Structure formats: structure tokens, C-alpha cells
Amino acid sequence: MPLPAMPTPLLTPAANLIAASGGRVTRTRTAVLEVLQHSARSLNHDDIAAELAANGLPHDRVTLYRTLDWLVEQGLAHRVIGPDRARRFKAGGEISSPHAHFHCERCGHVLCLESIRPDERFTLPAGYEPERAELVFHGTCADCGRRRGAKA
Amino acid sequence: MPLPAMPTPLLTPAANLIAASGGRVTRTRTAVLEVLQHSARSLNHDDIAAELAANGLPHDRVTLYRTLDWLVEQGLAHRVIGPDRARRFKAGGEISSPHAHFHCERCGHVLCLESIRPDERFTLPAGYEPERAELVFHGTCADCGRRRGAKA
DNA sequence: GATCTAATGCTACAATGTTGCATTAGATCC
DNA sequence: GGATCTAATGCAACATTGTAGCATTAGATC
Numbered sequence: 001m002p003l004p005a006m007p008t009p010l011l012t013p014a015a016n017l018i019a020a021s022g023g024r025v026t027r028t029r030t031a032v033l034e035v036l037q038h039s040a041r042s043l044n045h046d047d048i049a050a051e052l053a054a055n056g057l058p059h060d061r062v063t064l065y066r067t068l069d070w071l072v073e074q075g076l077a078h079r080v081i082g083p084d085r086a087r088r089f090k091a092g093g094e095i096s097s098p099h100a101h102f103h104c105e106r107c108g109h110v111l112c113l114e115s116i117r118p119d120e121r122f123t124l125p126a127g128y129e130p131e132r133a134e135l136v137f138h139g140t141c142a143d144c145g146r147r148r149g150a151k152a
Numbered sequence: 153m154p155l156p157a158m159p160t161p162l163l164t165p166a167a168n169l170i171a172a173s174g175g176r177v178t179r180t181r182t183a184v185l186e187v188l189q190h191s192a193r194s195l196n197h198d199d200i201a202a203e204l205a206a207n208g209l210p211h212d213r214v215t216l217y218r219t220l221d222w223l224v225e226q227g228l229a230h231r232v233i234g235p236d237r238a239r240r241f242k243a244g245g246e247i248s249s250p251h252a253h254f255h256c257e258r259c260g261h262v263l264c265l266e267s268i269r270p271d272e273r274f275t276l277p278a279g280y281e282p283e284r285a286e287l288v289f290h291g292t293c294a295d296c297g298r299r300r301g302a303k304a
Numbered sequence: 305g306a307t308c309t310a311a312t313g314c315t316a317c318a319a320t321g322t323t324g325c326a327t328t329a330g331a332t333c334c
Numbered sequence: 335g336g337a338t339c340t341a342a343t344g345c346a347a348c349a350t351t352g353t354a355g356c357a358t359t360a361g362a363t364c
Contacts, residue, residue: 024330024341045320060344065321067342085237085351086320102280115277118287122268127294128254134288135270142279176310176361197351212313217352219311237320238351 013037021074031057032067033076033091042080042088042101042110082110083138098132104141111141165189173226183209184219185228185243194232194240194253194262234262235290250284256293263293 011019014033018025035051036043043051045064052059068089071077078094079087080101088110100116103109118135163171166185170177187203188195195203197216204211220241223229230246231239232253240262252268255261270287 026330026342063343081233081235081237083233085233085239087237100274102276102282105283113276116274121273122252122287124254124265124289125267125294127297128265128289128291129297130254130289130291131257132290134286134290135274136286137274137276137280137282138284138286139280139282142277145279145281178311178361215312
């Protein structure tokens with residue numbers, strides 16, 4: 001016995017966020033936001049494109065760029081520029097919760113350090129008016145350190 | 153009465169540094185290093201190329217890239233990746249004196265904050281082994297703040 | 305001054321991101 | 335449920351930043 005069509009279909013959390021932003025709820029947007037939400041690390045375009053392809057979703061490079069820009073604009077995702085000068089994305093706004101990032105030189109991943117706030121710990125020379133601070137550590141991440149015998 | 157040709161020509165500080173690194177002292181290298189040394193802010197490729205052109209020096213894009221990479225490798229210059237994902241360079245090594253940077257969103261310049269050391273002020277989660285930290289402030293620099301009436 | 309090769313200057317290419325425009329498909333209205 | 339309106343998409347072409355290969359030039363050394 002088939003269920004009756006739901007009058008107000010249950011949206012995923014991602015879809016709800018997108019709808020709340022006033023934009024159209026499209027397959028690409030929901031899929032991209034969900035990919036970001038389900039990842040512990042920040043993802044670059046290739047990572048995301050690969051995820052979309054794995055799910056059989058139609059997409060192209062340009063749409064992905066525009067979708068990600070839109071998500072950042074709406075505060076649904078934030079962007080880090082990695083050392084390879086490629087952008088990486090992660091779900092969640094930046095302004096609401098500023099935090100540091102960690103770039104692992106072994107595995108290349110960029111992780112969020114939610115516990116570290118880069119702002120308001122430094123005194124700048126007179127005249128400088130900082131609006132936000134970006135703090136990126138480079139080194140070996142916990143996973144890679146463990147994998148090779150945690151020398152600490 | 154012309155001066156006699158100097159037997160051991162006096163080298164500029166830049167040329168001396170280059171010679172001390174074991175590399176050949178070429179026009180491009182000395183010129184690029186001098187441009188960097190004379191600038192208070194970090195310069196991108198275009199800035200440097202414009203300076204070289206103004207001095208009538210022969211150069212091309214690729215040589216400039218290689219020259220800058222070499223200077224960084226020798227510890228004679230350091231590199232910052234700007235928000236426009238383009239590299240910016242400044243004289244002086246990074247390892248010897250790690251410091252924060254300030255990106256002015258008004259004039260686009262990236263300045264060095266020699267007085268601020270980004271390292272050893274944060275406690276990272278267990279397992280993370282940072283080797284260096286990168287700290288970039290975004291906001292309004294002293295010059296631009298003054299120019300519009302220093303609201304602070 | 306001759307020689308040896310690091311450094312240069314080409315050309316061609318790779319990676320990342322952008323612009324313009326025709327087409328598709330969410331949302332809305334009836 | 336279907337017509338309509340336009341945001342979002344998909345495609346092609348382009349822009350910017352950085353690399354690779356290789357013949358030529360010019361620092362350093364003998």
C-alpha cells in the first residue's frame with residue numbers, strides 16, 4: 001500500500017537552509033551543501049565534483065563555482081584559500097564562528113580548528129583596523145601523526 | 153679626469169646577499185631583490201614586473217617567477233598568498249623572523265606586521281603538530297584609515 | 305680571452321576561475 | 335494540474351596565474 005503523496009514534503013536540513021535564504025532549492029545546491037555538511041575537512045572543487053559524479057548528479061565546473069559562491073554569499077559555507085592557491089569550502093558561515101584552520105603537509109587536507117578563534121588576541125600597530133583575522137597552521141595533522149608512529 | 157676602474161667593484165647589499173647564497177649575481181636577481189628591499193609592502197608579479205620595466209631591464213614572466221622562487225628558496229625573500237590567490241613577495245626570510253601580515257581591503261596592499269609573531273600563542277588539539285603558522289588580518293590599513301578621517 | 309654551465313627568454317601548456325548567452329527547470333499564479 | 339516567469343544551469347570561449355622543455359646568453363672560472 002503506497003503512502004499518499006506528502007502535501008508538504010520533508011526537506012533535508014540542507015534544503016531548508018537553502019529555502020530560508022530565499023534562493024531556489026535545486027538539486028545541485030542541496031547536493032553540494034550536503035556534501036559539505038557531511039565532510040569533516042574542507043573540500044576543493046575537485047573533491048566536490050567527484051562526490052557529485054559519484055551520486056550521478058549532473059553538473060559542470062561553472063555551475064559548481066557559482067553554486068559555491070552563492071553558498072558563501074548566503075553564509076551557508078565558508079572558504080579557505082589553501083597553500084596550492086585553490087579554494088576549499090566547508091559548510092557553515094565564517095562570520096558567525098570565526099576559527100583557525102590546519103593544513104596538513106602530509107595528506108594535503110585542510111581542517112577546521114573550531115576551538116581556536118584567531119581574533120582579538122593580538123594588538124596591532126596604531127591605525128590598523130582589522131575586521132577579521134585568518135589563521136592557518138601548517139604541519140602534520142593528528143591522523144597522519146598517528147599513522148607514522150606519533151613521535152610526540 | 154676619469155676615475156680608474158675599480159679592481160674589486162663595490163656590490164650593493166642585494167648583490168652581496170646573492171653572491172653569499174652561492175648563486176650567480178645577475179642583473180635580474182639583483183634588480184628584483186632591490187625592488188623588494190625598497191618596498192614597505194609585499195609586491196605581486198605585476199608590481200615587480202612594472203618596476204623592472206620602469207628601469208629598462210630585460211625580463212620575462214617566466215624568469216621573474218623563477219627568480220622569485222630562487223630568492224625564497226635561498227631565504228632572501230618570503231611569500232604570502234593574497235586573498236586574490238596571487239603570490240606576493242617581500243625581502244627577508246620567513247623562517248628567521250616569522251610575522252603576521254595585514255591585507256588592506258581598501259587599497260589592496262599586503263603589509264608585514266613584523267611586531268606580531270603568529271606562533272606559540274595557541275594550543276592546538278591533541279595530535280596536531282604545527283611547524284609554522286600563518287596569520288593574516290583583513291581590514292583597513294593605517295594609511296587608508298587616515299585618508300578617510302580616522303574614525304577611531 | 306676561452307670555456308663551462310647556470311640563468312635567461314622563448315613557446316607551449318596546465319590549473320583555476322570568469323563571462324556571455326541560450327536552455328532548463330523551480331516557483332508561482334490561476 | 336497546467337501556464338508562466340525567471341533564477342539557475344550548461345556550454346563555449348576567455349582570463350589569470352603559474353609550469354615545463356629547450357635553445358641561447360652571459361656569469362664565473364681557468
